[in-house]
Amino acid sequence: MTATLIAPTQTVTPTDSVLELRDIVLEYPDGVDADGNPTVMRALDRVSLTAHRGTLTAVTGASGSGKSSLLSVAAGLITPTSGARIIQGNRTENYSDRQLAELRRTTVGFIFQQPNLLASLTAAEQLELVARISGARGADLKVARQRATELLDLVGLGAEKGRKMHQLSGGQRQRVNIARALMNTPALLLADEPTSALDAERSASIVELLAQITREFNTATLLITHDGDQLAHADRTVHMTDGCLTDA
Numbered sequence: 001m002t003a004t005l006i007a008p009t010q011t012v013t014p015t016d017s018v019l020e021l022r023d024i025v026l027e028y029p030d031g032v033d034a035d036g037n038p039t040v041m042r043a044l045d046r047v048s049l050t051a052h053r054g055t056l057t058a059v060t061g062a063s064g065s066g067k068s069s070l071l072s073v074a075a076g077l078i079t080p081t082s083g084a085r086i087i088q089g090n091r092t093e094n095y096s097d098r099q100l101a102e103l104r105r106t107t108v109g110f111i112f113q114q115p116n117l118l119a120s121l122t123a124a125e126q127l128e129l130v131a132r133i134s135g136a137r138g139a140d141l142k143v144a145r146q147r148a149t150e151l152l153d154l155v156g157l158g159a160e161k162g163r164k165m166h167q168l169s170g171g172q173r174q175r176v177n178i179a180r181a182l183m184n185t186p187a188l189l190l191a192d193e194p195t196s197a198l199d200a201e202r203s204a205s206i207v208e209l210l211a212q213i214t215r216e217f218n219t220a221t222l223l224i225t226h227d228g229d230q231l232a233h234a235d236r237t238v239h240m241t242d243g244c245l246t247d248a
């Protein structure tokens with residue numbers, strides 16, 4: 001992996017809280033009971049969690065315990081049933097869809113299990129697209145292109161930036177995915193089992209990369225993982241059990 005350093009755009013201290021969840025309850029509608037009354041499935045049960053700048057928090061737990069639900073609430077993709085969600089000092093649980101979309105665009109980088117990359121675009125174009133969607137044109141687009149090049153160098157894909165997705169391995173595609181998540185200099189980086197489709201060696205290098213990014217970009221990073229070997233890279237590990245969160 002290359003060691004290119006790209007300075008974060010904001011000056012912050014490692015102890016800054018980016019995300020604070022207080023007593024979060026999330027219930028999904030879950031059909032009806034025998035009397036025809038609506039029932040709910042409680043996916044998050046009074047969850048509290050603070051994520052700080054420059055800190056990698058691993059989230060573990062059995063399938064169905066609520067890990068993805070936790071990340072979706074943290075990302076502002078789902079509004080919790082109750083509780084407080086504070087992102088960059090702002091209470092957001094009453095934000096409109098538009099405010100949440102803006103918050104995600106400016107603050108959150110999301111890395112999914114399977115990189116959802118566009119087959120027709122090169123690695124560099126995948127990253128440029130983020131800037132285009134944000135409205136970058138002219139000089140701004142030029143700056144974004146430069147940033148895309150630097151980020152692809154950072155994730156070790158400088159030589160592959162002109163390749164389309166079918167010309168890359170699964171591990172390389174996930175690196176493109178990670179670089180893309182950094183295009184908007186997110187304060188909060190959320191990774192939902194980013195190594196689930198990779199072998200042990202590639203998984204280890206991806207998690208090392210996420211730990212490096214957390215330090216160099218000063219992100220508050222949440223990483224869902226099932227892999228005990230990856231926990232060594234985490235500053236903190238929390239565990240979900242039936243919607244409840246505890247320190248591991």
Ligand SMILES: Nc1ncnc2c1ncn2[C@@H]1O[C@H](COP(=O)(O)OP(=O)(O)OP(=O)(O)O)[C@@H](O)[C@H]1O
Pocket residue numbers: 028029030041042043061062063064065066067068069070
């Ligand atoms: N949209 C939904 N509607 C109803 N129930 C849901 C919905 N999404 C998730 N659930 C339920 O909420 C619980 C938590 O799901 P979640 O996906 O957060 O778990 P997880 O720990 O991420 O699981 P996995 O490791 O298998 O991805 C599960 O019981 C799941 O069936």
